[in-house]
Amino acid sequence: MSDVLLKVSGVSVTIPTGKGAVQAVDDAAFSINKHEVFSLIGESGSGKSILGQAIMRLLPPNAVFSGKVELGGTEISSLSEKEMQKVRGKTVASIAQNPYLAMNPGIRVGTQVAEPMRAHLGMSKKDSKARTCRALKYFDIIPAEVREREYPFQYSGGMLQRAMVAMGTAANPELIIADEPTKGVDVLKKRNIAAIFKKVSSDGCAFLLITHDVGFARAMADRIAVNYCGQIVEIAEKEAFFKEPLHPYSQALLDAVPERGMHPIPGLSPSMIEVPEGCRFHPRCPYKTDRCLTNPPVVELDGRSVRCWVYA
Amino acid sequence: MLKAENLHFVYTSGLIKTIKKAAVCGVDLEIFPGETVAIVGESGCGKSTLAKTLVQQLVPASGEVFFGGTKLTGMSWKNLRKFMGKIQLIPQNPDDVVDPKWTVERSVAEPFVICRGFSKEEILVNVDALFAEVGLSAEHKPRYPHELSGGELQRVVIARALALKPDLLVCDEATSMLDVSVQAFIVTMLKDIQKKRGLGLVFITHDLEVAKAVSDRVLVMYAGEIVEEGKDVFDRPLHPYTRALLDAVQYASLEVVLPEEGRALPDGFTGCSYCRLCRERTDACKEPQKLRDVSGRLVRCWKSK
Numbered sequence: 001m002s003d004v005l006l007k008v009s010g011v012s013v014t015i016p017t018g019k020g021a022v023q024a025v026d027d028a029a030f031s032i033n034k035h036e037v038f039s040l041i042g043e044s045g046s047g048k049s050i051l052g053q054a055i056m057r058l059l060p061p062n063a064v065f066s067g068k069v070e071l072g073g074t075e076i077s078s079l080s081e082k083e084m085q086k087v088r089g090k091t092v093a094s095i096a097q098n099p100y101l102a103m104n105p106g107i108r109v110g111t112q113v114a115e116p117m118r119a120h121l122g123m124s125k126k127d128s129k130a131r132t133c134r135a136l137k138y139f140d141i142i143p144a145e146v147r148e149r150e151y152p153f154q155y156s157g158g159m160l161q162r163a164m165v166a167m168g169t170a171a172n173p174e175l176i177i178a179d180e181p182t183k184g185v186d187v188l189k190k191r192n193i194a195a196i197f198k199k200v201s202s203d204g205c206a207f208l209l210i211t212h213d214v215g216f217a218r219a220m221a222d223r224i225a226v227n228y229c230g231q232i233v234e235i236a237e238k239e240a241f242f243k244e245p246l247h248p249y250s251q252a253l254l255d256a257v258p259e260r261g262m263h264p265i266p267g268l269s270p271s272m273i274e275v276p277e278g279c280r281f282h283p284r285c286p287y288k289t290d291r292c293l294t295n296p297p298v299v300e301l302d303g304r305s306v307r308c309w310v311y312a
Numbered sequence: 313m314l315k316a317e318n319l320h321f322v323y324t325s326g327l328i329k330t331i332k333k334a335a336v337c338g339v340d341l342e343i344f345p346g347e348t349v350a351i352v353g354e355s356g357c358g359k360s361t362l363a364k365t366l367v368q369q370l371v372p373a374s375g376e377v378f379f380g381g382t383k384l385t386g387m388s389w390k391n392l393r394k395f396m397g398k399i400q401l402i403p404q405n406p407d408d409v410v411d412p413k414w415t416v417e418r419s420v421a422e423p424f425v426i427c428r429g430f431s432k433e434e435i436l437v438n439v440d441a442l443f444a445e446v447g448l449s450a451e452h453k454p455r456y457p458h459e460l461s462g463g464e465l466q467r468v469v470i471a472r473a474l475a476l477k478p479d480l481l482v483c484d485e486a487t488s489m490l491d492v493s494v495q496a497f498i499v500t501m502l503k504d505i506q507k508k509r510g511l512g513l514v515f516i517t518h519d520l521e522v523a524k525a526v527s528d529r530v531l532v533m534y535a536g537e538i539v540e541e542g543k544d545v546f547d548r549p550l551h552p553y554t555r556a557l558l559d560a561v562q563y564a565s566l567e568v569v570l571p572e573e574g575r576a577l578p579d580g581f582t583g584c585s586y587c588r589l590c591r592e593r594t595d596a597c598k599e600p601q602k603l604r605d606v607s608g609r610l611v612r613c614w615k616s617k
Contacts, residue, residue, distance in 0.1 A: 043491040044462070158355055184489055186354040186518035191560035212491050215521070219563035256496040258521035264497035269461075 003034040005206050006055070006092075006175055011067030011077075013047075013054050020273045024050040026230045028067070032175065032206050037197075039209040039217040041253070042227030043269060048210045049097060051227070052177045055208070056094050057084050072174065090120040093173040097180040099160035103152040109163050110136070110148030116171035135166040140192060158185050165193060169200050176200070177208045182216050194219055214257050218242060226250045229270055229280040236304035246306040249281045279309065313512055314343040314366065314399065314480055319375035321361050335361040336372070337536040340603075343480065348506065348513040350527035352520055352557070358536040359516045360404075363484045366514070367401045368392060380479075397427060397476030404485035406465040409472065410457045416468045417443075417453040423475040442471040446501065463494035467501070474505065480512040488519055499526055520546065520561050532557070535585040542609035550609055550616040552590045584613065 013025040024047040032038045042048050053059050055069050057076070069077040076087055088094075093116065096102035103112055113135060114128035123131070129148070136144040139162040141155075152160055161181070168176055178197070182190045190213075197220060201207055211217050217224060217238075224241045226234040226249065234247040245251045255263040267284035270276050276283050282292040291309050299311040321336040335358040343349055353359050364370040366377060368384055377384045379395055387395075403409060410419040421439050424430040430438070443453060446467040457465055466486065473481060483502070487495040503526065506513050517523050523530060524546045532540040532554050540551040549555045583598035584590070590597065596614060603610045606617065 043493060156356070187520060187557055187560040188354045191563060194563050214492060215561070253493060256493040258496075258519070258525040262496040262499055262522075262525055264500055265493040 004031045005034045005036075005072055006032040006208070007068075007070040008051075008055065009068045009070075011051070011054055011065070011069065013050050013059065013066075014064045015050075015060065016062055016064075017273070022272045023230055023275070024063075024272065025054060028232055030225055030232065030235055032208060034174070035201065035204055035206055036223065037201055037207040037209060037221045038223050038225065039207075039211060039221035040225045040227055040232075041211055041214060041217050043212060043253075045269060045272065046227045047230040047272070048212075048227050049179050052094065052179050052208065052210050056088060056092065056177060057081075058094070086120075089116045089173070090171055091173055092175040092177065093168040093171065095164050095168040095176060095178040095181055097183060099157065099164045100152065102164060103160060105152050108149055108151060109155065109160075113148075113163055113167040113170060116167065120171040131170075132166070135170065136163065139163065139166050139196065140189070141166075158189055161185060162189070162193070165196060169196070169205075172203070173205060175206045175208065177210070179210045180212070181209070182211065182213050190216060214254065226253065229275060230272060231280060231307060233281070233307045234304070236306075240302075240304060246301070246304065246311060247281075247308050248285045248287055248310070252284070279307075313345045313380055315378040316341050316366060317376045317378070319362070319365055319377065320373045321358075321365050321370060322373045323361075335536055336365060338375070339533075339536070339538055341531060341538065341541075343512050343514060345479065345512055346506070346510045347529065348503075348515060348527045349529050349531060350515040350517060350523035351531045351533055352517060352523045353533035354557075355518060357533045359518075359533055360484050361536075362533070363401060363482050363514070363516050367399050367482055368396070369401065397423065398478050399480045399482065400473035400476075400478040402466075402469055402473050402481060402483045402486045404488060406462070406469045407457065409469045410465065412457050415454050415456055416460065416465075419457075420468060420472045420475065423472060427476060438475065442474060445474065445505065446471045463490055463498065466490065466494075466498055470498075470502070470505075474509075477509070478511060480514065481506075482514040482516070484516045485518070486515075487522065488517060495522070502526075520557060537585060537612060538603065538610070539586065539612045540610065541603070545609070550606055550611045551586075551613050552592050552615075553586050556589070 009029050011025055011028045012023065015022045015024055028051055040048050054065055059065060068075060071092060076084065110129065110132050114132045117123045117128040117131060133144040133148055136147055141147045141159055141162060155163065165181065181193055185193065194216065197207060209217060209220055221238050224236055224238055225232050226247060228249045234250050245254055252265040254260060256265055265284060270280065278293040279296045282288045287310055296307050296309045297312050298305050298307045301311055317340055319336055319339040323333045323335055325331050339362060351359050361370065365372045372385060379399065384392065384395060410416060417439060420442055421435050424435045424438060448464065448467055452464065487498050490498065499522065502513065515523060515526055529543055530545040531538050532545065532551065534553045540554050545554060546558060549558055582600045584601045587593045587597035592615060601612045601614060603612050
């Protein structure tokens with residue numbers, strides 16, 4: 001594991017709310033190698049997006065962060081905001097979940113897509129414009145010359161999403177954190193996004209794909225991490241994971257996918273304020289025993305890790 | 313039960329320089345009682361517009377919609393009201409349905425109030441039964457929409473749609489914004505309700521896996537037209553567009569498919585609307601394409617055998 005690009009160790013994020021503190025990320029630890037596509041899957045509300053934001057240092061101001069994030073050897077979790085701005089968009093770019101919230105509604109889409117090129121690559125307005133048009137055309141936003149001059153509200157949701165991808169990949173970053181890039185996108189455009197990500201990743205860019213779309217993760221990822229209720233419960237190579245998921249939650253999640261019969265997971269996702277004691281999945285788990293009431297260990301098993309008593 | 317004949321819908325925008333955009337072009341369809349029909353296609357192909365014209369939320373430019381033999385199009389609003397409870401639409405975004413300033417209980421009770429003829433006690437009993445049917449407990453009732461999760465709110469919307477004992481539910485991307493486990497729950501629940509009540513389901517989705525899992529019959533839509541219709545469409549796709557969709561699901565070939573000269577077809581073009589993107593196009597594709605019967609399947613492509 002010599003070419004580790006991103007190393008996350010012991011990251012926890014707590015967000016105080018009116019009803020109590022929410023521990024959105026609990027002791028997350030993983031690393032992403034260079035050129036690797038690492039996918040974090042899990043249900044909405046499990047803290048996936050917060051983990052992505054924690055790496056980018058874009059957490060809400062009241063969130064309490066602890067732990068260490070290293071990117072290419074430098075610890076970015078302790079950089080000043082000014083230094084962080086040089087990293088953001090240049091070395092690590094993010095593609096946000098909701099394009100309408102991520103784009104500035106008062107600035108033309110073309111200008112926004114060109115921004116990373118102008119800020120980090122020092123391109124001129126003219127050069128960046130030509131490249132923006134090419135990028136937009138590549139993402140099926142046509143006619144690009146016209147669309148480039150339009151505002152976000154004139155775009156449809158899917159189109160704006162693709163413009164976001166164009167913006168994220170504009171400055172050729174080393175790592176892209178894509179947060180739900182396929183949410184609400186139809187199959188053909190999803191395939192196009194997959195194709196574009198594949199192309200960008202073959203150029204040497206690593207990905208952290210945060211998604212609840214199991215099929216997309218399966219098509220894209222080299223390694224899969226499963227997130228449940230703020231904790232990473234399993235990390236495995238893709239083939240091994242889809243052949244035999246180890247954690248009971250991973251098994252239940254895969255059974256809920258349409259091609260595996262759409263079996264709903266029994267019970268409801270627990271509230272993030274009052275998390276169950278011990279293993280967080282135990283109230284819904286078919287294999288639960290008394291020891292599940294204490295915190296399960298993270299077990300290393302042929303190159304994969306799983307947070308479950310069954311394998312201890 | 314529900315029948316649409318040669319349905320057209322055109323969106324117009326602009327006051328002086330009017331732009332017309334046909335969203336639904338000549339759709340014929342029929343839905344039988346107790347049947348699940350999936351309408352699939354990419355976003356922007358007119359699926360939602362078709363759904364809205366079917367439930368009479370939009371007035372079609374031409375064509376007719378029949379419900380159980382009665383013609384709904386052109387009917388006065390007063391007469392139409394009797395049928396509105398029988399065909400219900402579940403939209404993609406549950407926030408569009410419920411009033412954010414009402415408790416969800418009031419939202420579910422609203423159809424009974426609108427329909428009149430229900431006493432207060434009857435309404436309360438009915439609402440209780442509906443909440444139980446969609447698996448929500450009494451503690452959810454006094455809550456406001458923002459206090460519920462997406463899956464719970466979608467269940468509230470389904471409860472509301474079921475209130476007036478509909479014969480047909482039109483689900484417009486009802487689960488596409490939800491997690492797989494919640495989606496599995498909602499779909500299983502809808503199928504259970506369908507079995508119990510014997511209602512027809514129209515499932516509009518761009519998720520082919522869901523369509524395959526739930527439907528008895530599939531309609532594939534492209535550019536406002538039905539291009540393929542039949543059973544086991546996904547096992548044996550005949551139209552090139554259906555094949556392209558299925559390849560995309562499997563991420564079979566990861567290259568970007570783009571039209572050479574833009575997607576828009578020239579004015580007055582009457583040929584196959586998919587020919588710009590089709591890999592198998594020939595000059596014959598410039599001829600108008602009719603839906604043909606190919607061994608029990610309707611296909612809008614002259615090549616299919």
